[in-house]
Amino acid sequence: MSYSVGQVAGFAGVTVRTLHHYDEIGLLAPSERSHAGHRRYGDADLDRLQQILFYRELGFPLDRVAALLDEQATGKADPRAHLRRQHELLTARIEKLRRMAAAVEHAMEAHTMGIDLTPEEKLEVFGDKDPAAHAEEAERRWGGTEAYAESQRRTARYTKDDWKRMQAEVAAWGARYDALMAAGEPPAGERAMDLAEEHRRHITRWFYTCSYEIHRGLGEMYVSDERFKEFYDSVRPGLAEHLRDAITANAERHA
Template sequence: MPDATHADGLTVGQVSTRLGVTVRALHHWDEIGLARPSLRTAAGYRLYTTGDLERLHRIVIYRELGLGLDRIRTILDGSTEGSAADATADVSGALRAQRTQVAERIDRLRQLSAGLDRMIDAHERGLLLTVEQQAAIFGPRWNPDWSAEARQRYGNTTQWLRYAENSASRGPEEWQAVADTVADFDRALGDAMDAGVTPGGPEANHLVERHREVFASYFPLTRQMQVCLGRKYEADPGFAAHYDGIRAGLATWFRRIIDAAARAHGIDPDTATWQ
């Protein structure tokens, strides 16, 4: 490397400023032989010539297009060997391959954006269904305002977040399957009460476990939380009307079998909390 003066070229710092590339990157490219300065001053400072700058500028362009350093080296160094047609074909092929990767990445990002939009809507609205869809799936007694009321009451809880995550991944068909499962369980409750199933017995306890499994379609339900729900089913006019509409007195019977199962697991229903 010949001795030179600062007038013959640009220092690393000057090139960094001119091209918007970090000094660290320039040093790295020098170390791996991708872009080495052609001159050195008597004091040992490396200087980049006009030709060096042209190569660096091309590196920056290809880097912005997403090409890796090894691929860039092949393009730049390969252009000095063989025919011009071969060099052009190599560059064109690399750029086409990169364009394909970029298009695939854009498609993935669009899908991610759409998923984020659904997640935001589900967190804010709960059900991502029209009023007409809700009525068709959950029946004429369904109140579309219930989801908004639940959001106001439970929107800051972990359970609401899990519910929103589940809701974001469901369409009308998935919600219909959930509604059908709930309806089957409700019928089983009514049939069990009619058959005289005793709270605390094997059949009643099986129904309590089945309730937790069914409810997991919304969010995981601990036994203590289930006790709290059982109390709500009996005390809340809306829930009580739903269960008592299936069988007279079913809301109270349902609460009793939940309480009995909780006691069997060492939980005092009178002191159970939402946890």
């Protein structure tokens, strides 16, 4: 069988113009012509094209590709050696891509939740509390939700000063909640519920619209997930459970 230039372009995912160029420079001359003079490619031509595209994918210039294929066609190159060389080239390419993927993954982690700060800026803003520590869990739980998308959109625009202002609010809120617990205030008391409401509004202001239903779910997670529990209990032991109960009471108050 033979194939038209358009068919071969479709098979190979290249343009007709590319095939014309390969013909013009002698890299891939079709083995047949129709009565009207149109290019017709046979199976051997397709095999050669496959080799051309392989080397092009690896970044070889066209003149080097032509030399390699001519060596193979004239028998100057051992077919097994040729295959070994291809295997080595592919292995090297895979390793390079693996390193590139690792670099991209690292960059993704660096931008998780939109926190695009240098290590020094992160230390200045967050201290020893890594802002990405909870990001994986957050993405696993809510990655496909509109709330998560909204949070990503907002935080992507935040500057270091925005994060510092946000952290200052968190620190001030934590100090007041610590004092509230030290005074023996119950979770269902007015002061605790007011601070729970402030906590909900903080999320809405900085991240996404946090409904009372979402807030209750967050409260449960602050207790059930060790990473979140550790964060809140670092302010004061037992704060995670106290806040969870205050969030529940506040949601019921606004039901």
